[in-house]
Amino acid sequence: MDQKTVRVLVVFLAIFTLGSVLLVACTRPGATSASSSNTSSSASSSPTAGSGSCPGGDTVQTTVDNFAQSCITLSKGGTLKVVPGPGSTLHILDYGQWKNGSAEPATPSGAPPLKDVQVTSSSVSIGPFTTAGTYHIYCTIHPGMNLTVIVK
Numbered sequence: 490m491d492q493k494t495v496r497v498l499v500v501f502l503a504i505f506t507l508g509s510v511l512l513v514a515c516t517r518p519g520a521t522s523a524s525s526s527n528t529s530s531s532a533s534s535s536p537t538a539g540s541g542s543c544p545g546g547d548t549v550q551t552t553v554d555n556f557a558q559s560c561i562t563l564s565k566g567g568t569l570k571v572v573p574g575p576g577s578t579l580h581i582l583d584y585g586q587w588k589n590g591s592a593e594p595a596t597p598s599g600a601p602p603l604k605d606v607q608v609t610s611s612s613v614s615i616g617p618f619t620t621a622g623t624y625h626i627y628c629t630i631h632p633g634m635n636l637t638v639i640v641k
């Protein structure tokens with residue numbers, strides 16, 4: 490009886506030891522793959538963060554003296570809607586951008602017409618943008634009021 494118990498104990502110990510060795514063996518590559526997947530996920534999250542800073546959509550709100558966002562990713566063929574947000578004042582939109590406090594008008598090719606378009610109390614549509622590319626829209630009366638439109 491006692492010998493049997495000892496045998497059972499030995500078998501249990503052997504299984505336990507084998508089990509823990511297997512566990513360690515499994516944990517090591519697991520930890521490695523976890524850290525490598527962390528690396529790859531952080532690498533793939535960078536472009537995600539990039540697109541996060543330039544959100545997709547077709548509507549941009551204006552504030553008192555700026556756009557509510559500095560960038561928008563528009564689907565090719567889409568029309569951009571500029572909507573006066575709460576407290577928004579008069580804005581006059583053109584192609585170009587503010588650089589270091591000075592306005593630099595620049596009319597891009599392949600872009601829908603936009604010249605002295607006033608945003609007051611109602612929304613304004615610009616488009617359709619049929620050519621993929623990056624377009625810069627600015628407000629001629631508010632220094633620093635830039636909007637980048639990425640069409641893809």
Ligand SMILES: [Cu+2]
Nearest residue numbers: 580581628631
């Ligand atoms: Cu403005």
